[in-house]
Amino acid sequence: MTQTNSAPRQDGASPRPGVFGRFLRATEIDTRLLGMIGALALIWIGFHLYGALFKGFGAFLTPRNLWNLSVQTASIGIMATGMVLVIITRHIDLSVGSILGVCAVVMGVVQVHVLPGLIGFGSPLIWIIAAIIGMATGALIGAFHGAIIAFGKVPAFIVTLGGLLVWRGAAYLITRGETISPLDETFKLLGGGPYGAIGEMGSWIVGILFCIGIVWLLWQGRQRRRSYEFPLRPLWAEGVLGMIGCGVVIGAVLVVNAYPWPKGIVRQYAKANNLEIPDGGLFISHGFAIPVLILVGVGIAMTILLNRTRFGRYVLAIGGNPDAAELAGINTKMMTVKIFALMGFLTGLSAVVASARLGSATNSLGTLDELYVIAAAVIGGTSLAGGVGTIYGAILGAFVMQSLQTGMVLIGFDSAVQQIVVGSVLVLAVFIDTIYRRNIK
Amino acid sequence: MSMTQTSTLDRTGTPLVELRNISIAFGGVKAVDHVTIDLFPGEVVGLLGHNGAGKSTLIKCLSGAYQMDSGEIFINGEKAEIRNPRDARDCNIETIYQTLALADNLDAASNLFLGREITGPGGFVDDDRMEAETRKIMGRLNPNFRKFKDPVKALSGGQRQSVAIARAVYFNARILIMDEPTAALGPHETQMVAELIEELKAQGLGIFLIEHDIHNVMRLCDRASVMKNGQLVGTVNVDEVTDEDILGMIILGKKPEA
Ligand SMILES: Nc1ncnc2c1ncn2[C@@H]1O[C@H](COP(=O)(O)OP(=O)(O)O)[C@@H](O)[C@H]1O
Ligand SMILES: [Mg+2]
Numbered sequence: 032m033t034q035t036n037s038a039p040r041q042d043g044a045s046p047r048p049g050v051f052g053r054f055l056r057a058t059e060i061d062t063r064l065l066g067m068i069g070a071l072a073l074i075w076i077g078f079h080l081y082g083a084l085f086k087g088f089g090a091f092l093t094p095r096n097l098w099n100l101s102v103q104t105a106s107i108g109i110m111a112t113g114m115v116l117v118i119i120t121r122h123i124d125l126s127v128g129s130i131l132g133v134c135a136v137v138m139g140v141v142q143v144h145v146l147p148g149l150i151g152f153g154s155p156l157i158w159i160i161a162a163i164i165g166m167a168t169g170a171l172i173g174a175f176h177g178a179i180i181a182f183g184k185v186p187a188f189i190v191t192l193g194g195l196l197v198w199r200g201a202a203y204l205i206t207r208g209e210t211i212s213p214l215d216e217t218f219k220l221l222g223g224g225p226y227g228a229i230g231e232m233g234s235w236i237v238g239i240l241f242c243i244g245i246v247w248l249l250w251q252g253r254q255r256r257r258s259y260e261f262p263l264r265p266l267w268a269e270g271v272l273g274m275i276g277c278g279v280v281i282g283a284v285l286v287v288n289a290y291p292w293p294k295g296i297v298r299q300y301a302k303a304n305n306l307e308i309p310d311g312g313l314f315i316s317h318g319f320a321i322p323v324l325i326l327v328g329v330g331i332a333m334t335i336l337l338n339r340t341r342f343g344r345y346v347l348a349i350g351g352n353p354d355a356a357e358l359a360g361i362n363t364k365m366m367t368v369k370i371f372a373l374m375g376f377l378t379g380l381s382a383v384v385a386s387a388r389l390g391s392a393t394n395s396l397g398t399l400d401e402l403y404v405i406a407a408a409v410i411g412g413t414s415l416a417g418g419v420g421t422i423y424g425a426i427l428g429a430f431v432m433q434s435l436q437t438g439m440v441l442i443g444f445d446s447a448v449q450q451i452v453v454g455s456v457l458v459l460a461v462f463i464d465t466i467y468r469r470n471i472k
Numbered sequence: 473m474s475m476t477q478t479s480t481l482d483r484t485g486t487p488l489v490e491l492r493n494i495s496i497a498f499g500g501v502k503a504v505d506h507v508t509i510d511l512f513p514g515e516v517v518g519l520l521g522h523n524g525a526g527k528s529t530l531i532k533c534l535s536g537a538y539q540m541d542s543g544e545i546f547i548n549g550e551k552a553e554i555r556n557p558r559d560a561r562d563c564n565i566e567t568i569y570q571t572l573a574l575a576d577n578l579d580a581a582s583n584l585f586l587g588r589e590i591t592g593p594g595g596f597v598d599d600d601r602m603e604a605e606t607r608k609i610m611g612r613l614n615p616n617f618r619k620f621k622d623p624v625k626a627l628s629g630g631q632r633q634s635v636a637i638a639r640a641v642y643f644n645a646r647i648l649i650m651d652e653p654t655a656a657l658g659p660h661e662t663q664m665v666a667e668l669i670e671e672l673k674a675q676g677l678g679i680f681l682i683e684h685d686i687h688n689v690m691r692l693c694d695r696a697s698v699m700k701n702g703q704l705v706g707t708v709n710v711d712e713v714t715d716e717d718i719l720g721m722i723i724l725g726k727k728p729e730a
Contacts, residue, residue: 255600256600258600259600259601259603259604261600261603335596339596339597340595340596340597341589341591341595341597344578344582344586344589344597345587347575347577347578347582348575348578348582348586350575350577351575351576351577351578351623352573352574352575352576354571354573355573355574355575355583355586356575356586357537357557358535358537358557358567358569358573359557359573359586359587360556360557360558360561360587360588361586361587418575418576418577419577
């Protein structure tokens with residue numbers, strides 16, 4: 032006789048979103064970002080627990096490993112930010128690993144065989160001239176690829192697949208298979224290492240500047256929305272966002288500062304500076320590594336480029352509808368050339384970081400990087416259908432890929448297994464992406 | 473029906489647009505074959521014809537989307553070289569394409585200002601100002617429009633259409649090309665577009681209107697040019713002919729006996 036209704040609803044049609052749903056809506060955090068952070072947490076905790084349970088020591092969640100992880104992510108992460116633009120415009124670049132190799136050996140030859148003869152061995156200009164030449168080499172190769180794609184109408188897939196072989200071959204021809212070393216001492220700092228990091232104090236300064244930046248951006252955004260009378264986020268949501276942002280930054284500072292220099296380096300440093308080492312040993316923090324700061328700088332610059340400039344707007348428009356972009360007066364061909372040139376430039380920068388970290392240049396440097404870079408961009412939410420992608424997503428994606436790689440090395444998977452995992456993850460990421468996009472339609 | 477709306481249009485001066493002997497072929501298909509039409513300030517010229525008659529192709533030569541194989545374009549009596557959409561915009565020509573030509577992943581404001589973004593200090597795009605401007609013009613064209621933050625992919629056909637119309641109207645065009653602007657619209661929205669056309673016409677714009685609904689043509693246009701198989705069948709003053717005359721031209725491809 033009576034109908035037993037479930038809990039009464041005040042707002043009729045749609046069910047009230049849960050606390051979490053309301054939190055997401057108010058803060059405008061998207062679920063995709065949460066998914067990535069979840070995946071990262073899963074990988075980190077998984078590898079750590081695996082080590083703790085089966086090897087007697089969880090090596091993953093240690094300052095040392097996290098610091099190394101950050102340095103190893105830099106090279107892939109820098110390239111991934113460029114790959115985002117390439118994939119947004121419905122292209123692909125399979126040649127980045129090989130271009131990295133060419134740039135590295137060109138810089139190696141320049142700083143080991145050419146510049147010392149011209150401006151003197153150990154000249155303080157060597158590192159910067161070499162780096163500029165490396166980045167210019169990458170940009171030129173990229174522009175060349177872009178021109179063939181745009182004006183020759185050869186698909187990017189083919190041009191860069193050819194480039195994958197051509198540039199790896201060119202790198203070999205330049206070095207004849209020999210390792211070029213030792214690289215310039217200043218140049219090597221760009222790859223990290225105890226001296227290639229900014230120390231405890233520097234890291235705190237960087238961290239605090241970032242926190243100020245985050246708060247300023249939130250406040251500034253709010254002011255602007257208010258001045259146009261657009262809807263505002265609730266104040267508490269702004270507060271939560273600010274706290275999360277600053278929390279991550281300060282957490283990162285604490286981690287990198289918790290990783291001390293190795294004893295040998297400390298001894299060497301103390302000797303060189305006539306320091307007395309106290310009984311308990313001297314605790315000198317690494318702090319943020321220079322390549323990590325380069326990655327952060329690139330991330331910020333690329334985010335501004337994509338979201339705040341006409342260039343970025345045209346990239347997105349071309350990805351969304353190439354014909355519409357053309358009809359809106361955008362020179363889509365020149366855009367393609369510029370996008371690939373930028374990708375090449377960033378690959379050159381990656382080559383700086385990668386070869387500096389290694390301390391030498393070899394023709395095989397960067398082998399298989401294209402896979403990691405593309406996977407990073409896709410995991411980070413860049414759609415292969417074009418038109419969609421974020422820079423922060425790609426950097427997070429690079430972290431995910433590098434975490435997998437590092438974790439597998441830590442627990443002792445051999446490289447054959449690693450390859451199988453990385454390849455599968457790439458396919459899986461695209462598969463999940465397709466499902467995700469189908470469901471949010 | 474008020475057939476007394478006799479056009480007091482003065483067609484003795486220089487036309488705003490003259491398309492002379494325009495031809496363009498794709499492969500072996502002569503999509504447009506020696507077509508000559510003109511347009512005066514404050515005039516609406518309807519372009520009619522079956523699907524595939526060449527209407528869209530013809531106006532794309534004027535909008536810079538296609539490059540004609542032969543023929544000449546005069547704007548205000550001066551020969552104009554329109555090689556790409558930028559050239560057309562420089563001649564104050566705005567176009568609403570049949571396909572709307574919107575980037576689905578971008579919001580209304582980004583689409584409205586695509587290629588002509590408002591930039592602030594440092595040359596950075598000023599999204600807030602563009603959104604504010606978009607809200608203003610949408611308030612006039614389509615007051616029910618709310619989805620300013622969504623990508624246009626999430627919009628209904630009518631809403632997308634109004635974004636495309638807003639883009640053409642915002643930049644103070646002198647020449648407006650509308651390729652089936654009411655195709656995706658319901659009766660109420662169609663009425664709004666009709667009123668907009670009358671308002672723009674009163675402001676002295678010249679409008680090429682591609683439209684299938686013969687009643688809209690009779691009501692909105694001053695002249696009608698009919699095309700068939702890429703060729704111009706003829707151009708008539710709308711108030712000198714009947715619906716049937718025009719339909720006859722479309723179907724038979726012959727001008728009515730005067
Ligand atoms: N880009 C193109 N490539 C090849 N053929 C085309 C192209 N654009 C139009 N056509 C052809 O030109 C003819 C006219 O098409 P269109 O101008 O779209 O007709 P309408 O707009 O009158 O319906 C058709 O036969 C069409 O197939
Ligand atoms: Mg058409």
